[in-house]
Amino acid sequence: MTPSDYLSAALLIVGGLFFLAGTVGLLRFPDIYSRLHALTKADNVGLGLTVAGLAVQADSWSAAGKLLLIWALVLLAGASVSYLIAQGALQRGVRPWKR
Amino acid sequence: MLDVLLALTLIGLAWGALASADLFKAVVLFIAFGLVMALVWVRLNAPDIALAEAAIGAGLTGALLLAAYARLRTVSSDANADNASSRRGALFILISVLALLLAAALGYAVWTLPPDDAGLGRDVAANLDRSGVSNPVTAVLLNFRGYDTLLEVIVLLLALLGAWSLRMSTPRREAAPSPVLDTLSRLLAPLLILVAAYLLWVGAHAPGGAFQAGAVLAAAGVLMLLAGWRLPAALAALPLRLVLVAGPATYLLLAVITLLLEGRLLQFSREWAGRLILIIETTATISIGATLIALFLGAPPDKEDRQ
Numbered sequence: 001m002t003p004s005d006y007l008s009a010a011l012l013i014v015g016g017l018f019f020l021a022g023t024v025g026l027l028r029f030p031d032i033y034s035r036l037h038a039l040t041k042a043d044n045v046g047l048g049l050t051v052a053g054l055a056v057q058a059d060s061w062s063a064a065g066k067l068l069l070i071w072a073l074v075l076l077a078g079a080s081v082s083y084l085i086a087q088g089a090l091q092r093g094v095r096p097w098k099r
Numbered sequence: 100m101l102d103v104l105l106a107l108t109l110i111g112l113a114w115g116a117l118a119s120a121d122l123f124k125a126v127v128l129f130i131a132f133g134l135v136m137a138l139v140w141v142r143l144n145a146p147d148i149a150l151a152e153a154a155i156g157a158g159l160t161g162a163l164l165l166a167a168y169a170r171l172r173t174v175s176s177d178a179n180a181d182n183a184s185s186r187r188g189a190l191f192i193l194i195s196v197l198a199l200l201l202a203a204a205l206g207y208a209v210w211t212l213p214p215d216d217a218g219l220g221r222d223v224a225a226n227l228d229r230s231g232v233s234n235p236v237t238a239v240l241l242n243f244r245g246y247d248t249l250l251e252v253i254v255l256l257l258a259l260l261g262a263w264s265l266r267m268s269t270p271r272r273e274a275a276p277s278p279v280l281d282t283l284s285r286l287l288a289p290l291l292i293l294v295a296a297y298l299l300w301v302g303a304h305a306p307g308g309a310f311q312a313g314a315v316l317a318a319a320g321v322l323m324l325l326a327g328w329r330l331p332a333a334l335a336a337l338p339l340r341l342v343l344v345a346g347p348a349t350y351l352l353l354a355v356i357t358l359l360l361e362g363r364l365l366q367f368s369r370e371w372a373g374r375l376i377l378i379i380e381t382t383a384t385i386s387i388g389a390t391l392i393a394l395f396l397g398a399p400p401d402k403e404d405r406q
Binding site for chain 2: 076077080083084087
């Protein structure tokens with residue numbers, strides 16, 4: 001394994017951990033807002049790390065660019081959609097969870 | 100290992116979508132099913148079908164189902180009374196037996212296939228240079244078996260006619276769309292149109308084509324509709340209908356012309372094939388996109404105000 005392989009593996013593993021944390025948060029958090037928080041934060045960073053890990057191994061700059069573009073689009077869509085879900089829930093009177 | 104996991108997930112999602120009593124949950128599971136299905140097609144080395152499945156099966160069908168769900172909720176909330184449970188039991192057994200027989204027949208058919216039979220793949224590869232394109236899938240869809248695609252394009256138009264003749268009133272949400280959705284649609288719509296054009300163009304030599312491009316185009320339209328965009332009234336009557344039939348009409352016209360000139364339906368001569376396929380795919384893309392957007396709307400846009 002070359003150093004870039006190690007770097008790629010480390011990035012992918014950490015990215016996977018973020019996805020795992022996000023999924024656990026989605027399943028275990030008490031209300032819709034905190035679940036969205038867990039999901040979007042973890043997914044954005046998890047996907048970013050995964051993309052970075054794959055980009056290290058990409059054959060060409062254009063392949064790495066495509067990966068980054070995918071990440072940017074998911075960031076845009078994920079952030080907007082989670083805002084819309086939260087706003088929809090608020091308008092329907094879903095109260096944020098309080099201890 | 101990954102394939103087994105995918106197959107199990109697929110079966111689980113399908114079962115969940117069918118068995119779920121909650122319609123909304125069923126729709127969401129169906130969308131997830133479409134996405135996993137797209138992954139399965141990628142694993143099977145069929146990126147063309149994967150693209151179509153992700154764009155149409157998961158994306159647009161999902162949007163249509165969600166729109167239908169929203170309409171169901173506003174139209175009526177009274178469920179039909181359960182009648183004659185014994186008859187339903189008998190029906191259940193009958194359907195189960197039929198489904199099992201079908202599964203057994205399909206399984207047998209696959210089981211008895213020769214293990215390394217390329218099917219018609221070799222013939223397609225041998226005639227690829229006569230088709231006018233270098234992507235074998237496009238060659239089959241638009242040239243060798245063009246009439247299949249012709250009928251598919253027409254079926255889509257028929258589906259829209261069916262939806263329109265139901266004269267469903269569309270629930271209008273006139274609340275101002277949120278600025279986030281507005282910005283998102285302004286950012287994404289041009290990008291989606293660009294991607295649709297790319298998919299259309301690249302279909303000649305790589306996975307892509309009219310249906311995928313049309314679905315992406317429709318996604319842009321659905322996003323804009325959700326963000327509050329409406330078709331200008333001047334375009335809603337005749338121009339919209341012209342756009343809707345442009346694809347099928349062009350295709351039919353070329354079918355008739357080739358029938359008269361070449362003696363066979365949709366038989367393209369070698370030097371014209373590439374150009375004809377591009378013309379068909381371009382008009383079909385626009386019509387497919389417009390048809391899918393119109394299906395999402397439900398009622399004809401120039402009629403809905405009068406109801």
